[in-house]
Amino acid sequence: MKCTKCKGKAIIKLPQHNARFCKTHFEEYFLNQVKKAVKKYKMIGKDEKVLVAVSGGKDSLVLWEVLHRLGYNAEGFYIDLGIEEYSRHSLELCRDFADSRNLQLNTVSLPGLTGYGIREISQKTRRTPCSACGLIKRYLFNRLALERGYQVIATGHNLDDEAATLMGNITRWQTNYLSRQSPVLPSNHPSMVKKIKPLCRLTEKETSSFAVLNGINYIYEECPLAEGARSILYKKTLNYLENNSPGTKIQFYLGFLKQKTELFPQESETDLSVCRICHQPTTLEVCAFCNMMEKLGLEKITL
Amino acid sequence: MSIKVKVEISPYQEHHFEKGMKVDKLLKELQLNPENVIVIKGKQLLAPDDWVETGEEVSIRSVISGG
Numbered sequence A: 001m002k003c004t005k006c007k008g009k010a011i012i013k014l015p016q017h018n019a020r021f022c023k024t025h026f027e028e029y030f031l032n033q034v035k036k037a038v039k040k041y042k043m044i045g046k047d048e049k050v051l052v053a054v055s056g057g058k059d060s061l062v063l064w065e066v067l068h069r070l071g072y073n074a075e076g077f078y079i080d081l082g083i084e085e086y087s088r089h090s091l092e093l094c095r096d097f098a099d100s101r102n103l104q105l106n107t108v109s110l111p112g113l114t115g116y117g118i119r120e121i122s123q124k125t126r127r128t129p130c131s132a133c134g135l136i137k138r139y140l141f142n143r144l145a146l147e148r149g150y151q152v153i154a155t156g157h158n159l160d161d162e163a164a165t166l167m168g169n170i171t172r173w174q175t176n177y178l179s180r181q182s183p184v185l186p187s188n189h190p191s192m193v194k195k196i197k198p199l200c201r202l203t204e205k206e207t208s209s210f211a212v213l214n215g216i217n218y219i220y221e222e223c224p225l226a227e228g229a230r231s232i233l234y235k236k237t238l239n240y241l242e243n244n245s246p247g248t249k250i251q252f253y254l255g256f257l258k259q260k261t262e263l264f265p266q267e268s269e270t271d272l273s274v275c276r277i278c279h280q281p282t283t284l285e286v287c288a289f290c291n292m293m294e295k296l297g298l299e300k301i302t303l
Numbered sequence B: 001m002s003i004k005v006k007v008e009i010s011p012y013q014e015h016h017f018e019k020g021m022k023v024d025k026l027l028k029e030l031q032l033n034p035e036n037v038i039v040i041k042g043k044q045l046l047a048p049d050d051w052v053e054t055g056e057e058v059s060i061r062s063v064i065s066g067g
Helices: A023-040 A058-069 A084-101 A110-114 A118-125 A129-147 A159-171 A175-180 A204-213 A230-244 A248-263 A288-295 B023-029
Strands: A012-014 A019-021 A050-054 A074-080 A105-109 A152-154 A194-196 B003-008 B013-017 B037-041 B057-062
Touching: A012 A204, A019 A023, A023 A058, A023 A204, A050 A058, A050 A129, A058 A074, A058 A084, A058 A204, A074 A084, A074 A110, A074 A129, A084 A105, A105 A110, A105 A129, A110 A118, A118 A129, A118 A288, A129 A152, A129 A288, A159 A175, A159 A204, A159 A230, A159 A248, A175 A248, A204 B037, A230 A248, B023 B037, B023 B057
Parallel strands: A050 A074, A050 A152, A074 A105, A152 A194, B003 B057
Antiparallel strands: A012 A019, B003 B013, B037 B057
16 A cells, blocks of 8 residues: 555555555644644634643544644643543553653642542432533633633544534434534633634544554543443444445535534524632523532532 | 454454454454554554564554543
8 A cells, every 4th residue: 555645655544535645644644634624713823822631542642742743832731530540541641741742731630629530420410421521621621721821722522523423413403502513612701711623624543543653652441431422322333434435524524514504503692691609601690510519519619 | 373463442352363464354354344443563553454464463442432
């Protein structure tokens, strides 16, 4: 198998682009896809400081690596969710990554803040672990970014994540979610930090390959609490289609982005106010995070 | 001598093949969708047309993360 560009030995085949690349040209392609997304969706402004949400998984560490290589001022943020050995190992991988590149890693421990890990919080608040985890992460990312002066939060969501979310939203016809699904969630309140997904044009197979080719050690075991998550079923279904009809995922996702404004117009923005307890933006009197903390018998959390 | 294949996907499995074969054939034999996995020898990423010899060991890793 030869590289489409230089005819050297190819190490990866990308049927969706009818291309095969050697290591050098795969990396060039990969960085170009990120640059394209950043430019098209106006993700990072001049002099903006980026907080990369890292989990120790392939996507977030690869994202940090790529933003760093592209010259952005990008620092990491890791939340220890208190998932025993899994959390210990993933924090260690994030620290190793940051130390080896002399990058700044911010860390927060959920058991340190609340006295509970995500498993206990999920049980006590009757939320699924993924739902509780999502809510806590979104809140802490925004609050830390705001308190420490970051203008952008970057997450490692890739094409498969976005296509799976889209499939989930379509199968349940959640038009409200469809109108909001975007590679950029702009700040619509002074206390709301912009969120971006620079890997949205790249598949999980590509981010995994990039990690291995660049010696990035990542946690590849599945999160023990995510077992049976519906998103995994959607991803496998989309990959079945992709294998039989290359290009399905990118066409599905980019086609949606192109037409979503017309097909799923955004309803008028609900006015955001601030939470009575923590002063973070919310549509309610008490935000969902503080509401969760109240259920745990906790008061205001200090980072 | 055989090919030793460690499938690092829960539940962890180990397979042995008596004959050498290409990576894409190996995935077919194991009924794995190439979109769902990468194949690694040591620290090296293998391409679909790379040959795996008897006596060699490869790992198959899922690329899917969930939640």
